[in-house]
Amino acid sequence: MKDNIEIENSLNYWNNLYEPIKRDEIIMDDWLEKFDDIIDKTSSPIIDLGCGKGNNALYLIQKNRKVISCDQSINAINNIKNNLPEIYQALCFNMLEGLPFDDNYSDIIIADLCLHYFRNDDTFKIINEIKRILKPNGHLLIRVNSINDINFGAGKGEEIEHHLWRTDDGRLKRFFDEKDIKLFFNNFEIAYMQEKSLDRFFNIEKKIYEIHLLNTR
Numbered sequence: 001m002k003d004n005i006e007i008e009n010s011l012n013y014w015n016n017l018y019e020p021i022k023r024d025e026i027i028m029d030d031w032l033e034k035f036d037d038i039i040d041k042t043s044s045p046i047i048d049l050g051c052g053k054g055n056n057a058l059y060l061i062q063k064n065r066k067v068i069s070c071d072q073s074i075n076a077i078n079n080i081k082n083n084l085p086e087i088y089q090a091l092c093f094n095m096l097e098g099l100p101f102d103d104n105y106s107d108i109i110i111a112d113l114c115l116h117y118f119r120n121d122d123t124f125k126i127i128n129e130i131k132r133i134l135k136p137n138g139h140l141l142i143r144v145n146s147i148n149d150i151n152f153g154a155g156k157g158e159e160i161e162h163h164l165w166r167t168d169d170g171r172l173k174r175f176f177d178e179k180d181i182k183l184f185f186n187n188f189e190i191a192y193m194q195e196k197s198l199d200r201f202f203n204i205e206k207k208i209y210e211i212h213l214l215n216t217r
């Protein structure tokens with residue numbers, strides 16, 4: 001029952017946050033640039049999970065890639081449809097209910113700051129779903145909260161599972177260290193993992209891990 005409340009709180013939180021925006025208000029950063037050699041080679045649609053305002057989609061569209069933007073928030077998906085008419089598909093679904101794609105569907109899946117909201121068992125389920133729809137030798141490019149992300153809640157509130165906290169507004173937020181990343185993504189090969197600082201969030205330092213995972217196992 002508690003699970004349902006947290007899921008509803010998350011959906012409400014994100015839907016309320018995504019007011020209509022214009023294309024020139026989408027803020028991009030350059031994190032995907034280092035994967036350009038992979039991105040430029042792919043012919044299959046790139047799946048962008050938890051796409052939010054479409055920062056990754058805009059970057060990929062500018063490189064003439066086919067992009068499938070996905071989010072639980074209908075407001076986020078409507079923004080994508082309105083702002084990015086070049087989008088290949090924009091799909092609204094909750095990752096907790098599975099990923100609506102065939103096995104081995106894509107060469108590249110992006111999950112940018114969207115895999116750190118779930119309990120252990122749900123996190124494993126979503127990662128297994130990602131593995132199912134990723135082609136063998138495909139690439140999973142992700143960013144997740146770091147355990148050092150103290151400006152955005154690491155270590156604050158009630159820790160309900162190891163490194164998973166309940167926020168004041170009743171949502172879940174996980175903060176990863178390298179051991180957690182190796183545990184959750186044990187079915188993947190870690191090609192690259194780096195802790196980084198972002199400042200696109202109101203100029204307050206946000207600590208994240210940037211990770212390139214290979215579907216080789």
Ligand SMILES: C[S@@+](CC[C@H](N)C(=O)[O-])C[C@H]1O[C@@H](n2cnc3c(N)ncnc32)[C@H](O)[C@@H]1O
Pocket residue numbers: 010014049050051052053054055070071072073076093094095096111112113114117
């Ligand atoms: C921090 S935002 C990241 C947005 C974008 N990827 C970025 O980096 O700017 C997290 C996104 O994940 C989405 N999200 C969270 N839980 C989800 C779920 N269970 N299913 C689908 N999307 C979810 C939210 O709606 C939100 O758009």
